[in-house]
Amino acid sequence: MPRALDVASSPVRDLLALTSRPEVISFAGGLPAPELFDLDGLRIAYDKALQDRSVLQYAPTEGNSTLRGLICERLTGRGLPTSDVLVTTGSQQALTLVATALLEPGAVVAVEEPTYLAALQCFQMVGARVVPVASDADGLVPGSLREVVATHRPSLLYLVPTFANPTGRTLSATRRAEVADIAAAAGLWVVEDDPYGELRYRGDAVAPLASISDRTIYLGSFSKIGAPGMRLGWLRAPADLLRALVIVKQAADLHTSTVDQAAAAVYLAHNDLDAHVARLCAEYGRRRDAMIGALPATVPPGTTWTDPDGGMFVWLRLPGEVDAAVLVKQALEHDVAFVPGASFFATTPDHATLRMSFTSNTSDGIAEGMARLAKVLR
Amino acid sequence: MPRALDVASSPVRDLLALTSRPEVISFAGGLPAPELFDLDGLRIAYDKALQDRSVLQYAPTEGNSTLRGLICERLTGRGLPTSDVLVTTGSQQALTLVATALLEPGAVVAVEEPTYLAALQCFQMVGARVVPVASDADGLVPGSLREVVATHRPSLLYLVPTFANPTGRTLSATRRAEVADIAAAAGLWVVEDDPYGELRYRGDAVAPLASISDRTIYLGSFSKIGAPGMRLGWLRAPADLLRALVIVKQAADLHTSTVDQAAAAVYLAHNDLDAHVARLCAEYGRRRDAMIGALPATVPPGTTWTDPDGGMFVWLRLPGEVDAAVLVKQALEHDVAFVPGASFFATTPDHATLRMSFTSNTSDGIAEGMARLAKVLR
Numbered sequence: 098m099p100r101a102l103d104v105a106s107s108p109v110r111d112l113l114a115l116t117s118r119p120e121v122i123s124f125a126g127g128l129p130a131p132e133l134f135d136l137d138g139l140r141i142a143y144d145k146a147l148q149d150r151s152v153l154q155y156a157p158t159e160g161n162s163t164l165r166g167l168i169c170e171r172l173t174g175r176g177l178p179t180s181d182v183l184v185t186t187g188s189q190q191a192l193t194l195v196a197t198a199l200l201e202p203g204a205v206v207a208v209e210e211p212t213y214l215a216a217l218q219c220f221q222m223v224g225a226r227v228v229p230v231a232s233d234a235d236g237l238v239p240g241s242l243r244e245v246v247a248t249h250r251p252s253l254l255y256l257v258p259t260f261a262n263p264t265g266r267t268l269s270a271t272r273r274a275e276v277a278d279i280a281a282a283a284g285l286w287v288v289e290d291d292p293y294g295e296l297r298y299r300g301d302a303v304a305p306l307a308s309i310s311d312r313t314i315y316l317g318s319f320s321k322i323g324a325p326g327m328r329l330g331w332l333r334a335p336a337d338l339l340r341a342l343v344i345v346k347q348a349a350d351l352h353t354s355t356v357d358q359a360a361a362a363v364y365l366a367h368n369d370l371d372a373h374v375a376r377l378c379a380e381y382g383r384r385r386d387a388m389i390g391a392l393p394a395t396v397p398p399g400t401t402w403t404d405p406d407g408g409m410f411v412w413l414r415l416p417g418e419v420d421a422a423v424l425v426k427q428a429l430e431h432d433v434a435f436v437p438g439a440s441f442f443a444t445t446p447d448h449a450t451l452r453m454s455f456t457s458n459t460s461d462g463i464a465e466g467m468a469r470l471a472k473v474l475r
Numbered sequence: 476m477p478r479a480l481d482v483a484s485s486p487v488r489d490l491l492a493l494t495s496r497p498e499v500i501s502f503a504g505g506l507p508a509p510e511l512f513d514l515d516g517l518r519i520a521y522d523k524a525l526q527d528r529s530v531l532q533y534a535p536t537e538g539n540s541t542l543r544g545l546i547c548e549r550l551t552g553r554g555l556p557t558s559d560v561l562v563t564t565g566s567q568q569a570l571t572l573v574a575t576a577l578l579e580p581g582a583v584v585a586v587e588e589p590t591y592l593a594a595l596q597c598f599q600m601v602g603a604r605v606v607p608v609a610s611d612a613d614g615l616v617p618g619s620l621r622e623v624v625a626t627h628r629p630s631l632l633y634l635v636p637t638f639a640n641p642t643g644r645t646l647s648a649t650r651r652a653e654v655a656d657i658a659a660a661a662g663l664w665v666v667e668d669d670p671y672g673e674l675r676y677r678g679d680a681v682a683p684l685a686s687i688s689d690r691t692i693y694l695g696s697f698s699k700i701g702a703p704g705m706r707l708g709w710l711r712a713p714a715d716l717l718r719a720l721v722i723v724k725q726a727a728d729l730h731t732s733t734v735d736q737a738a739a740a741v742y743l744a745h746n747d748l749d750a751h752v753a754r755l756c757a758e759y760g761r762r763r764d765a766m767i768g769a770l771p772a773t774v775p776p777g778t779t780w781t782d783p784d785g786g787m788f789v790w791l792r793l794p795g796e797v798d799a800a801v802l803v804k805q806a807l808e809h810d811v812a813f814v815p816g817a818s819f820f821a822t823t824p825d826h827a828t829l830r831m832s833f834t835s836n837t838s839d840g841i842a843e844g845m846a847r848l849a850k851v852l853r
Contacts, residue, residue, distance in 0.1 A: 326733035
């Protein structure tokens, strides 16, 4: 039986099916708030893009050249000088392309633990062995990475350094420099997955790892700042590797939808995405505050949680011998949901952890959901 | 170096870059005619789809349920009873998903030779060994398949049974029954890649292999009957395998663009796709006739060619010791292009072969292109 068939379906996506009853207040999915999508702006962009017949035709694998230029401009403006990117079908595809291009069966991948579970699936799918690196409030612990490098000789490190999924934590600038040094010394590829970086609600931006390390493959996405349904991501990598990834993408889907790409290019050229992101940040920041503010009255004494500066997630650890997978069933009976944390661990799960997303409910919805959750947790 | 990096870029896609000079009449690409796209119908469909905010959100991996229902209805109406499909990002993605799910490194894949070269890339990418099966005017030769099965024990057979790429040939009904028998006896999976089946210009439809063999994975596509830029394909497979493929797709790109899917669902519900396909067939049939009619005056005596009932391609073999890769350079000097046939062979290429597409030029353009080509070939 090929190894791909041993990989289980994502428990988060399976859980999402259960939370789709309209009466459930769900903190489970990592979903952007649909009421904040710029539906009118995007509809106009699609209509404008579809005035050109060529957007319906086959196109180069690399992606729409106008869109690539606009993405490079945007990254450069945010402190990451960029001359070329590969457009991907969401940044999930970028992960699979990197795994296919760089990992042989049996290869070792180091991941910050806990981490984005669909990344774990990608690595398992190509037969790689995943080794966890410890993290704390400042993100991945460089000392732990050094030990993992010495013991397991990984070929790749995967992390979400800014507002991580599932913890919401951000790797400090000092640690970024250390990670860059370790990667350079060990010849390690670093995948910097950055879907949330623009969603900052307080504090100053930390420079991307890719801006200080040329061993870094940087993944960006339109999903959290634009709309995930369009499935648009981008990948920035050293030129040689980028060329190889184009060939892998050619086999994967020839190219990303030219309609979605052209619409995104029109949208970026004719709209102020920064202003839209500022609106998202203002509202998501309020929602973050609503959830963090409600937590002390929701959870039992002894619970710890992260206090994210941005992104979508708060990560909790409950006291005592509890299993969040059992608690979520009770929560669903009270019409509220979260994600048990166990699936975010590469090896040994901590069953007392859970992830809560604050982006897809209003502050009022969060207050009501937290009140329901208190009945289960306290 | 991981095996994926050993796979070369598609020579066809590289050649397409050279043929993009506007003065070149290209018979190289397998491109549908852009002037026949239903641009207005599709623009209206996107606009209607984008009145619903939910088309911008994350969505289930399986695909838009309305679209899946409409695809099942269409397949059933065409003689292939279908209760479920997986929507894929073009049928190219379906190929990669199948390769990932069913092939271990070292697995053997049998392919009709010559065959679609991006399929060869997919199989090479997962480390499979490709073994050719002979074909003649009636498609793949069952006796050759029997030998390959006995000698190499392949786990999968890949073929384009109707209007094949690159030959335009169609596997006869009798041979389809034989292939189904061989697959059943050998426990062989059959991938029936059918992007061209609806583009028939004469004669009667031959029932899909999938309708007589439950070992068949059937791949369909919107690219040749709708628009390739939308990257919409579908995969029909036995229920267990379909479930496994959903998990592989989850890691590959989470799901196909919800905007493109919703637009296609609206389009199919509000437009007569059969009438559109009939218009395509009428025009493509004329173009086919124009190319076939011009061939005797274009090629040297002793040349043989296929006489396709549908699809997009004519396949030629020139007499003597010629190399089509050298000839195409001379052809480009005369502002005309085709694809040398060598890249469509899994193992030993026949350098005297070439593929010509008749769909993307008008009959007048074909006449002019063939006149230019005659200067090179005769």
